[in-house]
Amino acid sequence: MNDSGYDYSVVRGFAYSALFWLVVGLIIGLWMAYELFDPSLNLTPWLSFGRLRVVHTNGLGVGFGLSGIFATAYYMLQRLTRTPLPFPRLARAQMYLFNLIIAAAAVTLMAGMNTTKEYAELEWPLDVGVVIMWVMFAINVFAILIKRREEQMYISLWYLIAMTVTIAVLYIVNNLEIPVTLFKSYSIYAGNNDANVQWWYGHNIVGFIFTVPILAMFYYFLPKATGLPIYSHRLSIVSFWSLIFAYLWTGAHHLMLTPLPEWIQTVAIAFSIFLIAPSWGSVVNGYYTLQGNWEQMRTNYLTKFFILGITFYGLQTLQGPLQGLRTLNAFFHYTDWVIGHVHMGTMGWVTMIISASFYYMIPGIAGRELYSIRLANIHFWLILVGQITWTITMWIAGIQQGAMWKATNPDGFLMYSFLDSLTALYPYYRMRFAAGVVYFAGILIFAWNIFQTVRQAPQTTETAEA
Amino acid sequence: MGINSKPLLFAVVSALVILVGTVVTVFVPMFMPSTQPVSRFVKPYTAIEQEGRDIYIREGCNNCHTQTVRPLRTEVLRYGEYSKAEEFAWDRPFLWGSKRTGPDMNRIGGKYPDSWHYKHMQSPQSMFPLSNMPPYGWLATNKLDTSNSYRKCEILGYGYSEAEVQQQIADYKQRVTSPEYDSKATRDLVTPPALQGELTEMDAIIAYLQKLGRDVKAMEAQP
Numbered sequence: 001m002n003d004s005g006y007d008y009s010v011v012r013g014f015a016y017s018a019l020f021w022l023v024v025g026l027i028i029g030l031w032m033a034y035e036l037f038d039p040s041l042n043l044t045p046w047l048s049f050g051r052l053r054v055v056h057t058n059g060l061g062v063g064f065g066l067s068g069i070f071a072t073a074y075y076m077l078q079r080l081t082r083t084p085l086p087f088p089r090l091a092r093a094q095m096y097l098f099n100l101i102i103a104a105a106a107v108t109l110m111a112g113m114n115t116t117k118e119y120a121e122l123e124w125p126l127d128v129g130v131v132i133m134w135v136m137f138a139i140n141v142f143a144i145l146i147k148r149r150e151e152q153m154y155i156s157l158w159y160l161i162a163m164t165v166t167i168a169v170l171y172i173v174n175n176l177e178i179p180v181t182l183f184k185s186y187s188i189y190a191g192n193n194d195a196n197v198q199w200w201y202g203h204n205i206v207g208f209i210f211t212v213p214i215l216a217m218f219y220y221f222l223p224k225a226t227g228l229p230i231y232s233h234r235l236s237i238v239s240f241w242s243l244i245f246a247y248l249w250t251g252a253h254h255l256m257l258t259p260l261p262e263w264i265q266t267v268a269i270a271f272s273i274f275l276i277a278p279s280w281g282s283v284v285n286g287y288y289t290l291q292g293n294w295e296q297m298r299t300n301y302l303t304k305f306f307i308l309g310i311t312f313y314g315l316q317t318l319q320g321p322l323q324g325l326r327t328l329n330a331f332f333h334y335t336d337w338v339i340g341h342v343h344m345g346t347m348g349w350v351t352m353i354i355s356a357s358f359y360y361m362i363p364g365i366a367g368r369e370l371y372s373i374r375l376a377n378i379h380f381w382l383i384l385v386g387q388i389t390w391t392i393t394m395w396i397a398g399i400q401q402g403a404m405w406k407a408t409n410p411d412g413f414l415m416y417s418f419l420d421s422l423t424a425l426y427p428y429y430r431m432r433f434a435a436g437v438v439y440f441a442g443i444l445i446f447a448w449n450i451f452q453t454v455r456q457a458p459q460t461t462e463t464a465e466a
Numbered sequence: 467m468g469i470n471s472k473p474l475l476f477a478v479v480s481a482l483v484i485l486v487g488t489v490v491t492v493f494v495p496m497f498m499p500s501t502q503p504v505s506r507f508v509k510p511y512t513a514i515e516q517e518g519r520d521i522y523i524r525e526g527c528n529n530c531h532t533q534t535v536r537p538l539r540t541e542v543l544r545y546g547e548y549s550k551a552e553e554f555a556w557d558r559p560f561l562w563g564s565k566r567t568g569p570d571m572n573r574i575g576g577k578y579p580d581s582w583h584y585k586h587m588q589s590p591q592s593m594f595p596l597s598n599m600p601p602y603g604w605l606a607t608n609k610l611d612t613s614n615s616y617r618k619c620e621i622l623g624y625g626y627s628e629a630e631v632q633q634q635i636a637d638y639k640q641r642v643t644s645p646e647y648d649s650k651a652t653r654d655l656v657t658p659p660a661l662q663g664e665l666t667e668m669d670a671i672i673a674y675l676q677k678l679g680r681d682v683k684a685m686e687a688q689p
Binding site for chain 2: 035036037038039042045048049050051053054112113114115116117118142145146148151152153157158161162164165166169173178180181184186187188189190191192193194195196197198200241244245246247248249250251252254255257258259260261264267268271330334335338339405406407408413414418419422423426
C-alpha cells in the first residue's frame with residue numbers, strides 16, 4: 001500500500017451521485033407540491049401523491065443526503081487519519097451498489113412496493129441490499145481507523161463512528177419483517193409496538209443522518225474553510241456524548257396523544273428538552289469559532305454557508321423539542337407546520353453544509369479553483385430565500401390549519417369542515433411551490449458550478465494504488 | 467482522552483450509550499403486555515379487508531390520512547371516540563400516519579354507505595370540487611388478486627383455515643355482486659362491465675375502510 005496518495009475517485013463518484021439525486025428529488029418535490037393544489041397532476045398511479053411522497057423523501061434523504069455523507073466521509077476519513085483508503089475497490093463497489101439501490105427504490109416505490117414505515121419504506125429485498133451496502137462502508141471506516149497514522153481521532157471521526165454503529169442498529173431493528181412474496185412483507189411488530197419501534201427509528205435516522213454526519217462535516221470543513229480552529233474541544237466532547245445518549249430516548253415525541261403508553265411519551269418529552277443543550281453546544285462552538293473574525297461572513301464565500309447552516313440547526317433543535325410538548329403538539333401535530341419544520345432542517349442546515357463542504361472539497365481534489373465564486377454566492381442567496389419563504393409559508397399554513405381544526409362556535413360545534421381547513425391552505429401551497437422553484441434554481445446553479453469546476457479540471461494525479 | 471485514540475473501544479462505547487435509551491423506551495415495553503393490550507371485541511381483519519389494507523398501504527394513503535383520533539375535545543367532535551390501544555393489536559404495520567392532508571380515517575367505518583365510497587374513490591372532485599385527493603377510479607379496473615390471501619392471514623396470525631379464507635372471499639364476492647347489494651348501482655357505474663361479476667381492488671379497499679373503528683363500538687359498549 002502506498003503511503004501518500006489518497007483515493008478520491010469514490011469521493012467524486014458519491015459527490016456526483018449526491019448532485020444527481022438532489023436534482024431528481026427536487027423535481028419530484030416540485031411535482032408533488034403542485035399536486036397539492038392541482039390534483040390533475042396525479043396522472044397515473046405511478047405519479048399519484050401517495051406513492052411519490054416516499055420517492056421524494058427517500059430520494060433526497062437517502063439518495064442525496066447519504067451520498068453527500070459518503071462522499072465527505074471518505075474524504076475526511078483519509079485526511080483525518082493521514083491514511084489512504086484501505087479498500088478502494090470495495091468503496092467503489094459500495095458506491096455502485098448504493099446507486100443501484102436508490103434507483104431500484106425509486107422504481108419499486110413508484111410501483112407501490114412500500115412498507116409504509118417512514119424512511120424505511122423499502123421492501124425486504126432492498127433492505128437486505130442496504131445492510132450489505134452499509135457493512136461494505138463500515139469495513140472501510142474501521143479498517144482506516146485501525147491503520148491510521150494520526151494518533152488522536154478528531155471530533156468529526158467520533159460522529160462518523162457513531163453514525164456507522166447507530167444506523168446499523170436502527171435499520172435492522174425497524175426493518176424486521178416477514179416476507180409474503182418477493183415484493184411484500186409484514187412488520188414483525190404490531191400496533192403500539194410497531195409505532196414505538198418505527199418512531200424510535202424515524203427520529204433517530206434523522207438524528208444520525210441529518211445531524212450526526214452533518215456535524216462531522218461542520219466540525220471538519222468549518223475550520224478548513226475559515227482557517228480558524230474549533231473554539232472548544234471540551235465543549236465538543238460534552239456535546240457529542242450527551243447528544244448520542246439523549247437522542248435515542250426521544251422517538252415517542254412523534255406519537256404524542258396516541259394510544260402509546262403515556263410514560264413513554266413523557267420520557268420522550270423530557271429527553272427532547274434535554275437535547276437542546278448538546279445541540280446548542282455545537283451551535284455555540286461554531287459561533288465562537290468565528291470570534292473576532294466575523295468579517296469572514298462578507299469576505300469568505302464559504303463562511304456564510306456554515307454559519308447560516310448551523311443557525312438553522314440551532315433553530316431546528318429549539319423548535320423540535322417545543323413541538324414535542326403536549327399542549328403545543330396537540331395544536332401543531334399533523335399540520336403543515338411540521339412540514340415547514342422538517343424542511344428548515346433539510347433545505348437549510350443539511351443542504352447548506354453539504355453545499356459548502358463540496359465547494360471546499362471538490363476544487364481541492366480536482367486540483368483547481370472553483371469555477372465561479374459569484375455563482376456560489378447566487379446559489380447561497382437563492383437557497384436561503386427559497387428555504388425561508390418555503391418554511392415560513394408552511395408554518396403560517398400550519399397555524400391556520402391547526403386553528404381551524406380547533407375552532408368551535410359558541411354553541412360548541414365545530415366551526416369548519418375538514419374541507420374548509422384544506423381549501424384555506426391552497427394559497428399557501430401555491431406560495432410554497434413558488435419558493436420551491438427559487439430554491440431549485442439555486443440548486444441547479446450549485447450543480448452547474450461543480451460540473452464546470454470538474455469539467456475544466458486538469459487530470460489529477462492523486463489516485464491510490466488499488 | 468484515551469478513548470479518542472482507540473476506535474474499536476470508541477465504537478463499542480458509542481453502541482452502549484445509544485442502547486440505553488433504546489432498551490428502556492423500546493425493547494422493554496415490547497415485553498410488557500400493557501404496551502399493547504388486547505380486547506376480545508377487536509377482531510382481526512377478514513381476508514378481503516386485509517387485501518384492502520394492503521392496497522391502502524400500496525397507494526400510500528397513510529401519507530395524507532392518519533388513523534388515530536386524539537383525546538381532544540374538537541377531535542372527538544370531528545371524528546368520534548378517541549383511539550384506544552386495543553384497536554391496533556392486529557395492525558402490522560401500524561398505519562397511524564403523521565400528516566393530515568385529508569381527514570383521519572380511524573372512525574370512517576360505517577360513517578357512509580359503500581356507494582358513497584365508490585363514488586368518492588372514482589372522483590373525489592365530483593363530490594367535493596375543491597378536494598385535492600387523487601382520483602382512484604382505476605382501482606375498480608383491477609381484478610383483486612387473492613392468490614396470497616391465505617398466506618397473508620397465516621403470517622399475520624389471524625387463525626383462519628384456508629377454507630375459511632376462501633369462504634370469506636366467496637361471501638364478499640357474493641355480497642357485492644348480488645342484485646340485493648344496496649350500493650350495486652354505484653358499483654356498476656364505476657366498475658367496467660367485465661369486472662362487475664368479480665372482486666376488484668376498489669371493493670377490497672372499501673371493505674377495509676368500512677371495518678375501521680367498527681369494533682371499538684362494541685368494546686366501548688361494555689360496562
